[in-house]
Amino acid sequence: MLIRLLYASRAAEALTQEVIESILAQSREHNPALGITGILCWSGDIFMQVLEGGREAVNHLYNEIVRDPRHRDVTLLHYQEISERHFAGWTMGQVNLSKVNPSLLLKYSEKPTLDPYAVSGRASLALLEELIATASIIGRC
Template sequence: MLVRLLYASRPAEQNVCDVVQSILQQSHAHNPQNGITGVLCHTEQVFIQVLEGGREAVNALYGHILRDPRHKDVVLLDYEEIQERRYAGWTMGQVNMSRVNPSILLRYSPLPVLDPHTMSGKMLMALLDELMATASIVGRI
């Protein structure tokens, strides 16, 4: 059974670039052997991550993230069984969302800033889907 998990957190350290690189390096080493795909979106103030894969593998990884000292204020925004993956080609894509157009954010958020802690998981997934469909964000493997 495949599941998709969406969570948000805040970086525990101020050097977000180094933290993102560390998370991506660990993801690229760990995720393929565990059948996990997804995307890590970030700004200087927040991480948003979508994880897809088998239920046991995704749950175990999320448990690890909850204990990871690189994250604070971790909140589960959405968890669902899925028929197919959205990020099948990405062991872990990376998206810097600092430059997302505020008018797009206003369609899904109370304010024109990206703050997933004030958004529903469904709205955040809709925002990510729109940004990917319009090529406003492009990840890398």
């Protein structure tokens, strides 16, 4: 059974390009063998990530993320059974939302900043789907 899980978290320390690259490299190394695909968005100190795959594998990975000292305030935003993946082409796609037009963020939230804690999980998923449609996601590997 396939599931899609969306969560938000805050970086425990200042986000540097090295931290982002480390998280992405780890995801790209381990996720294919687990059958997990997804996307990681970040802006400022906030992460938002979708994980798709088998229920056991995704649940296990999410529990590891909750315990990961690089994250704090980990919050489950959306969890559902799915019939197909939206992020099948990415072992872990990435979006740096500081490079996205702020009007796109305003379409889904009160302010032109990423704050998945202040919007519904559906709104966050809709934002991610629009990012796919507008080719804002990089790192298709």
